[in-house]
Amino acid sequence: MTRAALLPLTTFLIAIAFFTGSRANAHDWPCWGGQPSRNMLATTEESPLPAGFKPPNEHSGNLNQAGQNIRWSVPLGSQTFGNPVVANGRVLVGTNNGPADEADHKDLGVLLCLDAATGKTLWRHEEPKLRVGNVSDWEECGICSSPAVAGDRVYVVANTCQVICLDLNSKDRATVLWRYDMRDELGVFPLNMTSSSPLVVDGRVYVSTSNSVDWTLKHTPNPAAPALIALDAKTGRLLGAEASGISGRTFHSNWCSPSFGRAADRDLLLFGGGDGWVYAFDPIPVKTDGKMILRELWRYDANPPSRKVLDGKPLKYGSANGPGEVIATPVCVDGRVYASTGQSPESGDGAGALHCINPDGTGDLTETGRVWLNELVRRSLSTPAVVGKLLFTADIAGHIRCVDIATGNELWTHDAESNVWASPLVADGRLYIGAESGAYFIFDAAGQKKLIAQIEFDDPIYSSTIVADRTLYVATSKRLYAIADKAR
Secondary structure, eight states: OOHHHHHHHHHHHHHHHHHHOOOSSTTOBOSTTSSTTOOOEEOOTTSOOOSOOBOOOTTSSOTTOOOBSEEEEEEOOSOOOSOOEEETTEEEEEEESSOTTSTTOOOEEEEEEEETTTOOEEEEEEEEOOTTGGGTSOTTOOOOSOOEEETTEEEEEOTTSEEEEEETTOBEEOOEEEEEEHHHHHOOOBSSOOOOOOEEETTEEEEEOOBBOOTTSSOOSOTTSOSEEEEETTTOOEEEEEOSOHHHHOSSBOOOOOEEEEETTEEEEEEEOTTSEEEEEOSSOEEETTEEEEOEEEEEEOSOGGGTEETTEEOOTTSTTSOOBOOSOOEEETTEEEEEOBOOGGGOSOBOOEEEEOTTSOEEOTTTTEEEEEOSOBOOOOOOEEETTEEEEEOTTSEEEEEETTTOOEEEEEEOSSOOOSOOEEETTEEEEEOTTSEEEEEESSSSOOEEEEEEOSSOOOSOOEEETTEEEEEOSSEEEEEOOTTO
């Protein structure tokens, strides 16, 4: 085929990658969850991932030593909560501006773009802190959201409550292509932090707004503001917003990142509300009463009766056995939706619920759509990984769980003896997950528990492990590690 004949095909393939948000490279991990479904599952093809590794000792004075199966490691800020993504030979990760005890330290939100082969910084993007301080932009937290890459564009929700589109091919400092300020445009009020990982599908960018209650935890400054919006991926123009009244019922904040699924021959835009309900919307905005909205298809109450009433008395939000919101991303796999309840980690441990939902109906599916309910789980921030007949998840209290997806029964549980914020990754037949203590666990991804390795990092792990091009990426609060089997 001639070069001239190849040009139209190349243009077509680039357009497909941009407008669908699918992986331009099958070995990439371009967004939270790796794909629009957000299912934390990856294939590694012919080359194995390491069954074990050893990070260099950060206190040895030689941070660049290789360690065991460590391709490279680089310093991040002093606190890192965002998950890395990998696309087109680049690694992107949100963090802060480094140690606060430095004399010239300036508190900022930071997005780093690194060379996937070497870890070298290609460019850096900085966002100032909101002037309201900890009320809406907690000190030293940086950018907490995973970015998303589609084509040559990077989309990220910053600490400033802005959706920002950047040029992936920037040099040194990122080139901003557009911004959408959710506080100015929608009247959104984020409490403590803005956090949402963008979902890019069919030329639209979907994000949760982090609209919240105020510092009293009792009042919502703008209950009419949407919790979920869709923007034009090219221009940043608002295309539509949910109109289901989620903000008016929100317990704390709307921090869930949306996902995409398909069931009963229809596309589903899935979202976990700050009111404790799981929602499915039509992803294509429609005009209703003069406004462009994301039309609700169904909703499901993720707080079972046991989380609302105890011994005939109503349970309040924040109590140990009371209701929670949905922070972990709902996942749709093989015609079923899996979702769990949780709360801000500051609220501590408490009772949760894990659900399997049949998404085929419309309206309120709380009773008709329930396939099973597991009330043994605690509050959870972890997006589940579903593979075959198994579901893997974790809760804030530190229990790593394997569940039978047919029944919801637990097949095994492992106590990490530490809080777990991260979501599990299943790749190469193994389960990878880290804990706040710095402990890192590798299990067989099987129905019988087999702990392959427990590895100790020097700093807390709040982020989820990802895999791209047969390399694991593990971010601690202060450092990012690229890990691969050296036998390859």
